[in-house]
Amino acid sequence: MTNQNVSRRKALAGIAGLGAAGLAAPHVATAAAHGTNWKIQTSWPGGAGLQIFKDWCGTIQEKTGGELSFTPFGANDVVGDFQLFDAVKNGVLDAVNPFTIYAQGIIPAATFLTSYPLGLRNPHEFDVFFYGLGGLEIARELYAAQGMYYIGPVQHDANLIHSKVPIRSIDDFRGRKMRMPGGMVAEVFTELGAETTVLPGSEIFPALEKGTIDVADYTGPAVNYALGFSQVTKYIIMGPPGFMSVYQPVDLMDITVSMGSWEALSPEMKQFMEMETKAYSIHHHAEIQKANQEAWPKFEADGTEITRLTQDDVELMTEVAVPIWFDYANRDKDAARVFKIQLDYMMSGSLGYVTPELIEGLTLDL
Known part of the structure; x- marks a missing residue:
C-alpha cells in the first residue's frame, strides 16, 4: 500500500469520526516536506466550546497526512473578539472561528448570516439557507x-x-435591567419595556451578583453553568416546549480564513476544508447539546426554576420584531438581498412564521 493511500484512508477515517460518514472524503495528497500551519483563534473563552474546538484542531494534521495543521487559540489569546477580522487581514492570524455576528461591523449583511430575533428558528433552517438557497455563495x-x-x-x-x-x-420584562448583546435583540426587548445594557460575557456574573442588572442573556446551559449563573440567578426563561430560546434559538459561528492563506492551499485541500467544516458543524453542535444535557440536572440541584413563555408570547414578540428586521435590512443593499431569501422562506408553506398581514406596509429596498 502506498503512503498516498494511507493518507487518504486517514482523511476518510477522520471525517467519519466526526459523525459525517455520509460525506465523501477528498483525495488528500501525501504530506509535503513542509506542511502548512494555520494559526486559528476561536471566540470560545473556555468550557466545553473551547475544548471541542481544540480537540478538533488537533485532528487536522493526521487527517491531511501533515499537509495542513492548526495551532488553536482561545478567545483573547492573540487578539480581542472585535479585532479578529483585522488580525486575519494583516496576517496575525490565518483563520478564525468567531460568532458570526461579530462580522456585522465590516459586513452589515452578516446580521442576517446568523440568528436574529424570531427569524429562522431551527439549525436545519439555516443549513437550508446556506446550502440550499444560495446563502453560502x-x-x-x-x-x-x-x-x-x-x-x-x-x-x-x-x-x-x-x-x-x-x-x-x-409583560414581565417591562422595567427590568437587562443585559443584551446589542443590535436587533436589544431593540426588541427595549420595545417590550426592558432597560437594556450591553456588557461583555466576562462582566455578566459580577453585574448580576451586585444587582446592577436583574436579567441577562448569554449562551446555552453548559457554558452558563460553568460561568456560575446558577449562583446569582433563580430562573431560566425559555420559549414554549421545543423552542429553547424565544429570541435566539440558533447561534451561528463560522470558519473564516484570509484569502491569501486560502489560495495557498491545493484544490484538494480546499475541498477537504469545505467538507471538514460541514463535519465540524455537526460535531460541534452535537457535543454542545450533549454538554447541555449534563448541565440541566446541575441547575435543578441548585434550585433554578425553568419557566416557559407561551406561543402567544412568541407571536407578540414576532409582531415587535418584524419592523426591526426590515429596518436593519434596509440599511444595506446586501443585507436586504440576504434577508429577502430568508423572508421568502419564512413566508413559504415550509415554515409559515411570517404572514402577509405581518409585513403589510413594510417594503425592502432592494
Whole structure:
C-alpha cells in the first residue's frame, strides 16, 4: 500500500469520526516536506466550546497526512473578539472561528448570516439557507470583498435568559435591567419595556451578583453553568416546549480564513476544508447539546426554576420584531438581498412564521 493511500484512508477515517460518514472524503495528497500551519483563534473563552474546538484542531494534521495543521487559540489569546477580522487581514492570524455576528461591523449583511430575533428558528433552517438557497455563495462573495474566504457556518446552540426575578410573560420584562448583546435583540426587548445594557460575557456574573442588572442573556446551559449563573440567578426563561430560546434559538459561528492563506492551499485541500467544516458543524453542535444535557440536572440541584413563555408570547414578540428586521435590512443593499431569501422562506408553506398581514406596509429596498 502506498503512503498516498494511507493518507487518504486517514482523511476518510477522520471525517467519519466526526459523525459525517455520509460525506465523501477528498483525495488528500501525501504530506509535503513542509506542511502548512494555520494559526486559528476561536471566540470560545473556555468550557466545553473551547475544548471541542481544540480537540478538533488537533485532528487536522493526521487527517491531511501533515499537509495542513492548526495551532488553536482561545478567545483573547492573540487578539480581542472585535479585532479578529483585522488580525486575519494583516496576517496575525490565518483563520478564525468567531460568532458570526461579530462580522456585522465590516459586513452589515452578516446580521442576517446568523440568528436574529424570531427569524429562522431551527439549525436545519439555516443549513437550508446556506446550502440550499444560495446563502453560502453570497457569504463568500461578501467576505471576499474584505480579503477573506468564508468556508462555512458552524452550528452552536441557543441563547438563554437568566433572571433574578420570575418572568412568566413578555409583560414581565417591562422595567427590568437587562443585559443584551446589542443590535436587533436589544431593540426588541427595549420595545417590550426592558432597560437594556450591553456588557461583555466576562462582566455578566459580577453585574448580576451586585444587582446592577436583574436579567441577562448569554449562551446555552453548559457554558452558563460553568460561568456560575446558577449562583446569582433563580430562573431560566425559555420559549414554549421545543423552542429553547424565544429570541435566539440558533447561534451561528463560522470558519473564516484570509484569502491569501486560502489560495495557498491545493484544490484538494480546499475541498477537504469545505467538507471538514460541514463535519465540524455537526460535531460541534452535537457535543454542545450533549454538554447541555449534563448541565440541566446541575441547575435543578441548585434550585433554578425553568419557566416557559407561551406561543402567544412568541407571536407578540414576532409582531415587535418584524419592523426591526426590515429596518436593519434596509440599511444595506446586501443585507436586504440576504434577508429577502430568508423572508421568502419564512413566508413559504415550509415554515409559515411570517404572514402577509405581518409585513403589510413594510417594503425592502432592494
